[in-house]
Amino acid sequence: MNEQVKQMPAWKKTLAKVIGVVAIIVVVAGILCAVKPTKETMIAQASDEMQEMIKEDETSTRKRVTTTYNSLIVINYCSFTSSGQVTLNEKYVGFAGKVYKADEGAAKVAGQMVNYTYRMLGCGENILHGAKLTIVLTVLSTIFGVVLGTLLALGKMSKNLILSKFCQAYIFFFRGTPLLIQLFVIYFTVPGICGFAWRDLFSAADNEAVYKGAFLAALIAFALNSGAYCAEIVRAAIQSIDKGQMEASKALGMNYRQSMTKVIIPQSIRRMIPPVCNEFIMILKDASLVFAISLMDITTISKNIMTSEGSYLVFIPALVIYLIITGVFTFIFNKIEKKFSVYE
Amino acid sequence: MNEQVKQMPAWKKTLAKVIGVVAIIVVVAGILCAVKPTKETMIAQASDEMQEMIKEDETSTRKRVTTTYNSLIVINYCSFTSSGQVTLNEKYVGFAGKVYKADEGAAKVAGQMVNYTYRMLGCGENILHGAKLTIVLTVLSTIFGVVLGTLLALGKMSKNLILSKFCQAYIFFFRGTPLLIQLFVIYFTVPGICGFAWRDLFSAADNEAVYKGAFLAALIAFALNSGAYCAEIVRAAIQSIDKGQMEASKALGMNYRQSMTKVIIPQSIRRMIPPVCNEFIMILKDASLVFAISLMDITTISKNIMTSEGSYLVFIPALVIYLIITGVFTFIFNKIEKKFSVYE
Amino acid sequence: MSESYEYILETEHVSKSFGSLEVLKDINLKVKKGEVICIIGPSGAGKPTYLRSLNQLETITSGKIFIKGDLFLHREKDHTIADVSKAQRKALLLEMGMCFQRFNLFPHKTVLENVMLAPITVKKEHPQQVQAEAMELLESVGLADKANEYPSRLSGGQQQRVAIARALAMKPEIMLFDEPTSALDPELVGDVLQVMKDLAAKGMTMLCVTHEMGFARDVADRVLFMADGIIAEEGRPEDLFTNPQNPRTQAFLKSVL
Amino acid sequence: MSESYEYILETEHVSKSFGSLEVLKDINLKVKKGEVICIIGPSGAGKPTYLRSLNQLETITSGKIFIKGDLFLHREKDHTIADVSKAQRKALLLEMGMCFQRFNLFPHKTVLENVMLAPITVKKEHPQQVQAEAMELLESVGLADKANEYPSRLSGGQQQRVAIARALAMKPEIMLFDEPTSALDPELVGDVLQVMKDLAAKGMTMLCVTHEMGFARDVADRVLFMADGIIAEEGRPEDLFTNPQNPRTQAFLKSVL
Amino acid sequence: GSSSEETTKESSVAESTDETQTSTIDVSDVEFISDGVLTMGCDANYPPFETIAEDGTTPIGYDIDVMTEVANRLGLELNVVNTGWDGIFEGIDVNYDVVCSGVTITEERKESMLFSDSYITNYQTVVVPAGSDLKIESLNDLDGKTIAVQKETTSDIVMSDLKSTNTIDVNIVQNEKVTACFTQLTNGEIDAVVCDSSVADSYVASQSDVYEIAYKDKEEAEVFGIAMGINNTKLQAAINQALADMEADGWLEETRNYWFGDDTE
Numbered sequence A, B: 001m002n003e004q005v006k007q008m009p010a011w012k013k014t015l016a017k018v019i020g021v022v023a024i025i026v027v028v029a030g031i032l033c034a035v036k037p038t039k040e041t042m043i044a045q046a047s048d049e050m051q052e053m054i055k056e057d058e059t060s061t062r063k064r065v066t067t068t069y070n071s072l073i074v075i076n077y078c079s080f081t082s083s084g085q086v087t088l089n090e091k092y093v094g095f096a097g098k099v100y101k102a103d104e105g106a107a108k109v110a111g112q113m114v115n116y117t118y119r120m121l122g123c124g125e126n127i128l129h130g131a132k133l134t135i136v137l138t139v140l141s142t143i144f145g146v147v148l149g150t151l152l153a154l155g156k157m158s159k160n161l162i163l164s165k166f167c168q169a170y171i172f173f174f175r176g177t178p179l180l181i182q183l184f185v186i187y188f189t190v191p192g193i194c195g196f197a198w199r200d201l202f203s204a205a206d207n208e209a210v211y212k213g214a215f216l217a218a219l220i221a222f223a224l225n226s227g228a229y230c231a232e233i234v235r236a237a238i239q240s241i242d243k244g245q246m247e248a249s250k251a252l253g254m255n256y257r258q259s260m261t262k263v264i265i266p267q268s269i270r271r272m273i274p275p276v277c278n279e280f281i282m283i284l285k286d287a288s289l290v291f292a293i294s295l296m297d298i299t300t301i302s303k304n305i306m307t308s309e310g311s312y313l314v315f316i317p318a319l320v321i322y323l324i325i326t327g328v329f330t331f332i333f334n335k336i337e338k339k340f341s342v343y344e
Numbered sequence C, D: 001m002s003e004s005y006e007y008i009l010e011t012e013h014v015s016k017s018f019g020s021l022e023v024l025k026d027i028n029l030k031v032k033k034g035e036v037i038c039i040i041g042p043s044g045a046g047k048p049t050y051l052r053s054l055n056q057l058e059t060i061t062s063g064k065i066f067i068k069g070d071l072f073l074h075r076e077k078d079h080t081i082a083d084v085s086k087a088q089r090k091a092l093l094l095e096m097g098m099c100f101q102r103f104n105l106f107p108h109k110t111v112l113e114n115v116m117l118a119p120i121t122v123k124k125e126h127p128q129q130v131q132a133e134a135m136e137l138l139e140s141v142g143l144a145d146k147a148n149e150y151p152s153r154l155s156g157g158q159q160q161r162v163a164i165a166r167a168l169a170m171k172p173e174i175m176l177f178d179e180p181t182s183a184l185d186p187e188l189v190g191d192v193l194q195v196m197k198d199l200a201a202k203g204m205t206m207l208c209v210t211h212e213m214g215f216a217r218d219v220a221d222r223v224l225f226m227a228d229g230i231i232a233e234e235g236r237p238e239d240l241f242t243n244p245q246n247p248r249t250q251a252f253l254k255s256v257l
Numbered sequence E: 001g002s003s004s005e006e007t008t009k010e011s012s013v014a015e016s017t018d019e020t021q022t023s024t025i026d027v028s029d030v031e032f033i034s035d036g037v038l039t040m041g042c043d044a045n046y047p048p049f050e051t052i053a054e055d056g057t058t059p060i061g062y063d064i065d066v067m068t069e070v071a072n073r074l075g076l077e078l079n080v081v082n083t084g085w086d087g088i089f090e091g092i093d094v095n096y097d098v099v100c101s102g103v104t105i106t107e108e109r110k111e112s113m114l115f116s117d118s119y120i121t122n123y124q125t126v127v128v129p130a131g132s133d134l135k136i137e138s139l140n141d142l143d144g145k146t147i148a149v150q151k152e153t154t155s156d157i158v159m160s161d162l163k164s165t166n167t168i169d170v171n172i173v174q175n176e177k178v179t180a181c182f183t184q185l186t187n188g189e190i191d192a193v194v195c196d197s198s199v200a201d202s203y204v205a206s207q208s209d210v211y212e213i214a215y216k217d218k219e220e221a222e223v224f225g226i227a228m229g230i231n232n233t234k235l236q237a238a239i240n241q242a243l244a245d246m247e248a249d250g251w252l253e254e255t256r257n258y259w260f261g262d263d264t265e
């Protein structure tokens, strides 16, 4: 094997290494997953006292014990907490076929990490929670922002003075004022004035209508805001295209719309991608502002955990999740950029 | 006069108009300022009941009445509020030599606007409050960010692999994680680990040491963060300079440092200005994150006012202040850009 | 449209200013169908501006432009006095094809797509039909084998030939060339000039701004010498090159030949 | 530094590859002090790459370069076998000045500052002294009156003459020119060539990549014809232009003359 | 602090208030951030417990009054540091000595900080829009409803507990500020707000045409305490002493009545 590698060109060597490492990781993870204690095993760990309380709860209207079960790929975590006067607390971590008490030391930290990560990812929560909310909001806002931004950029460059001034004012306004305030106004003030409620836009039977309503408001605010930023990106990209391209299109008889859609915009897309990627990352982080309208993104959840548990460890999974999201999307944007540069 | 104007070129006409309008405004404002009711007049408005309470307060440890006096150029506002379950409230607006009761209608709105604006500007507060905080933090972070960004950009482009990787990692990390979390870590975690307190960096006798310490931490966090963003701006600007410039410098015998400082960087400054202006506006708005470490910028103050008074009107002065700051600084950046384009 | 006309292209008193800079001053020209006209002159003379004014890339300040005998545009002091209907305007503009100094191929489309784009989008012709014609045109400029390459993979000379094919795909009756060879390496100039010569031989009406005196001498029916926004001298190439009358022409020819 | 040397510049077996593309293949050249050498050839031949290899804008893959008799650089298979000390390297590089096809003036500095920048920063000369010399140089290229203009206000020909003055301000013994006139309008070429002719007449050693055959014929002591990374033919201009031996030279000369 | 200062303060207290004279509690062995000053941290955005008066600078509210008096009885000056809620406890012993900001005493918090004895008790209260036909007889009746709470308050903890133990299925909307909850209630985004009785009372009192109280849970008591560093037992003792004195001489009751009316305990 070693000899074979030596004869390969450098990139193939690297690729071979990467594939090797990934394969090992997958295999190890697979094994660990397979031998991970089951949910039943974990829940059976509860002490006798706790078991008793759980049993009591079954017949009571006011239940006392919270059972938490978080499974995260190769590791799982289970805790039992009773509320009220006498609080009991038991924590267990399951890993590699064994169950550990997670009251102190490495097991405690591991347990916390699993629990924090699980909560930040929004596992077991509604569709609009944690990492899911962050990603969906960011992706949709970017997409709508680019579309709106393109229209605004064309509007701003248009010869129609009213349209152009309007777009200019729009851009100035939305870039010039904080997103947080825009969010407030759209979620709280607009329904007040117009006499509707965001959650009424969804079925009354829907348990999650409040969250969906808030999400819709957030999406609108973020898209309107991002539209203003993207407008400047799109305009810069369009204006960076050699004037000769427009002239050649005109000389061939194409009108403004045709020249734009067939010649200028396709070429400018490549130049938009790096700044749009930037904007994406901006939105990713601005997404934490949704805390103002009752939604929870990764940052809000980690802030909450920090406030209630007073532990800074919570920022470690948060940073890791952010770096992974940023990394993955930067990679995707690079791929798209490369795809659009095929002709260069 | 009209005939004279006709003979002037267009820009002179505009200038003449602008100067005219400004002069009129200044004169009117001067007059209004001069006839504005004095502080004594305003405070003397309090009703007899209120006067009595104020008198009582003088001899009590628990003060009941808050007297507010806000003077804003041509208009001033004065209010007396008693706290507790039963609250008494009297408000007055002084304008153009007269004092109006500000309990309802236009006078009430005017009074609110004056009060909100006064509080957002941080008048009568410590040096690090409201608009002052926002502006100082934003300007300093931008300046430090650009300096740091330039070093990082040069580092990232350097042939020294370790340095380059380090700068890359730095940029990836600070762009990839939320500023809020960075702020938290720098303000709370770092002193914990290193065993110092931010406020100890200032004199113990200083009542504002807490705020100054927090501001220092915020400034460091913002500058480190903005450095990462500026690094990409600087790098893009440097790389947009024609390669021929570097070759010509080398052919003339200049070394890398000389070529950079004398030829490449001076030319790239002009191209940095628009994105740095953007970054400035970003920081301006991110400045609201300082609420997390006990500081109050414009957004935090307006949010607080909204929360305690429940009035959305508070966002109007906030938006106006933001638009003015954005407008003024965009103007300054444009001027600088023009200065650096003199050779084009 | 009048089908019988004496001149395919005619300009009367055409002037063009950029702000206070008067670039064209009262240009009069009548072009017969099939004529090949070369325009020479020092830089700053306004040669490309004149070409660009013809196909409306620039709007003239005043003057009249006739295409195929129709009054296409009449402007005075930056105000339009008369022009044609929008539909007719489009039709008449399509009678003119243009090639640029810097080619201006669409970099994101292959050579074939470059040639096919305008017929499909502007004339709404059937793609298959267009493709067949485009391949023929590429054949005629000697680039059929590059049909699926992107322009960036081609040499300057090849790019310019594609640009010519692209313009011809709209089947114009008049071709305007703005220094088609001046951005090319000297040994690549020949191929492009050959394509242009073939075009002239097929009877295409051509207006060509050029620095290639040899080409002008060989192909042109008439050579215009422009300087400072006016046509300072015109004549058959054999006369103008060997026996220029205007002292400015003499000085210019001395410096470039 | 050896003060007595036979050749001011010498290359032995110089090769240069970009990845798998071999651009220069075993170039050998000996240049005497005061010689004027013109390099001609089709595009893709590697002419500018050769010039750029000489003053280290490109690093050669293998071969030896001697300057003023000293072994300046010896590389084999992308590894440096021998080179000079850093100080000597800087001194020897300063013996070569270079002019580029696209001028590469510093746009943010005035003409005078362009000329003065390198002497002040590199040689740490006294600004007043440098300014006097710079004005003299600008005088000699006929641009003393433009000293305080920014390059963007100058025509291409003027810019190239400033670029020459800028290179001369470092008092090099050898001047390298990479197609100094090919980005210029034809009527502006003359002035630049005149400056170069003056320089040659003053005894400057010159290596000049050019498409201006007339200039080569008039000024060159020797003409090299490069093709595909080798010097395919060399000789005195009167021989090479009138009686080329290599069929590639013949074909090339036919296409450009 | 110097004794002469203390005396003046004592005498001024004696002059100004008609409560029983108590001797200054000795805190000479407690280390303060600033000598002679009791620095208190609060998120001054929770009326009527603490808020900033209209002049934009003066903190006012029940907590402020209590702490002023406590400081008084310890012979100290009070310095109020207005800080955000996030990280407010991290600032203890760094930026301020104590946190008094409507902080509920919870078991979790007790692990990382010390609390004084309770200085006010509240009850969980359900607020609904005026004229609502929602009948609430216990918190369990909120099953299937969407309610809003202020994040990290007892209301949040109690409701989350009911949910996590599967007692009832309730949709909880957590907000940074209690005002947001009431705005959501006005806008119809939620069915009810669960909050402290004192907050609910003040809202309903000022806007009785908009809100009404549907239920007060007298069983789940909300206990507020003053938080301080986990090792600061001496300060805890001193403050407890002061609070006990204040309760004993009626100062606390009088102040509670002043801020909340006669309804509270």
Ligand SMILES: Nc1ncnc2c1ncn2[C@@H]1O[C@H](COP(=O)(O)OP(=O)(O)OP(=O)(O)O)[C@@H](O)[C@H]1O
Binding pocket: C018, C021, C023, C042, C043, C044, C045, C046, C047, C048, C049, C050, C179, D185
């Ligand atoms: N869009 C424009 N705005 C302002 N001035 C222009 C514009 N286009 C051209 N000019 C000026 O008009 C004059 C004539 O330019 P034009 O390019 O038509 O002529 P030319 O110099 O003969 O062309 P070439 O440089 O290709 O030989 C020049 O002085 C140029 O600076």
Ligand SMILES: Nc1ncnc2c1ncn2[C@@H]1O[C@H](COP(=O)(O)OP(=O)(O)OP(=O)(O)O)[C@@H](O)[C@H]1O
Binding pocket: C185, D018, D021, D023, D042, D043, D044, D045, D046, D047, D048, D049, D050, D179
């Ligand atoms: N930095 C580079 N990287 C890769 N390939 C290069 C680079 N520089 C030049 N080449 C390639 O090397 C070959 C020779 O280029 P070079 O510019 O030296 O010669 P040339 O074509 O004679 O110059 P000119 O185009 O000015 O006549 C060309 O095929 C070019 O694509």
Ligand SMILES: [Mg+2]
Binding pocket: C048, C101, C179
């Ligand atoms: Mg031209």
Ligand SMILES: [Mg+2]
Binding pocket: D048, D101, D179
């Ligand atoms: Mg070249």
